[in-house]
Amino acid sequence: MSLFWRRFLVAGIWIVAAIVIQNVILSQLPLPGATPDLLLVLVVGWAMTKGSLEGVIVGFVAGLMLDVIPPAVGTVGVWPLILAVVGYFVGLAADDGQRSAITPLVIVALASVASMGAYLSVSVLLGTSPMTSASEIIGQLFTQGLYAVALALAVLPALSLSIRRIEPTSPRW
């Protein structure tokens, strides 16, 4: 199997595993606020390692899966849109930024808050906006960023390891 296909197989396995874990385990934990967004951390991690082109592709596929795998309801297409854009910009930011230990965590936090803000905005545009209070939305945004950083600490090294297994030249953090 060529390197190209191996890479996309690995990405596919990561995406499905992330969504299943998110829906079956993380969403049923008695945590306050948002559900830890494993999928977003995965897209951000992939884009940081492999650049914006693969960030867009992985983000798009991951979003599409999220909109299709049960118990998804609502409009299909919102998450692929958001995650593709997130993948692109994270890829750009990682390309020209000099790396430190803290940079990936800041990027993850910003990306998770931005993705949720984007989701709310698109929902308002589509007329499917959730009727929630401002305080609840702020609480969700805050916990979202917090959980994303916590997940990133565990997920990013594992992701980087699995990418380097198929491609030893890729950067590590």
Add this chain to the structure above:
Amino acid sequence: MRSRRARLALAIAVLVSITFIILSARGSSTTARDTGSSVFGPFERLTSSVTKPIGNFFSSLTRIRSNEKTISDLQQKNAALQFDNRVLDGQSARGRQLQSLLKTAGIGQLTIVPAQVIAVGPSQGFAWSITLDAGSRDGVKTGQCVINGDGLVGRVSSVGRSTSTVLLAIDPSSSIGARAAKSSQIGIATGDGLAGLTFQLLDPMAPLKKGDSLLSFGSKNKQPFLPGIPLGTITDIKGATGSLTRIAIVQPFVDFSGLDVVGIVVAIPDRDPRDSLLPSSPKPAPTVTITISPTSGASSTPPSSARPTPSTPTPKPSKS
């Protein structure tokens, strides 16, 4: 060069996403969802069957103290129920006759597929949905009503072979025709997330009381919602009588954050079950459609004597 390709990929991804959104808004996303449910549902089933026992163990650890309280509560309740049972024995013979006369359907007349919750939608979508471990091979179809022992849970929104997705009644996009049990007034109950439901009367001048139960009004051909399934209790009323914005805040009977085993109604009874599914069995509200006796006044008497309510003489067990 590399960034040009990335920009191109981004443009394509955005265009394709918008196409999906438009197609989905026109209502053609069911096939994709059903396929997703068939292909990926088994993964969720498998993961759930592995992780559920572990999760149950840890959640039972945190509940040891409240379990003791639950046991003593249940013992008290049991004593009260045993007393009620003896009282009921004498009335049950008469009750059976009246029941058959009324031909109202009990909850036993519904054909229910029991199912377990295996996945819950993440809260950042602000959508309230769950995955169940029953699918088309168990006879589940899109649009069927989902209930549990407490009342209405939601409706099936997509079905895979072995799993199905349920849109919960508290989802903001869920609207259910409902009727206040005592005043018989009809309106629309809309989901409001964990805050419960909001109930808006069709007639702004109609009377509405706190503490009144809300029952589903029933959909056309009883799909997706059966009539007479309990929704919740009115806890607060906002707005003055006559104002167009008068809404009632409804506390659902179902504990949506702790859903575990639910029932999917796969076959509906031949006859209207009316209000006989209300949990604490208060007087079923006399509806104009019950015309079993020649005199008009008698239509409300059989239900009240057929199902003795907690308000009819039920001395506390301490007195006996």
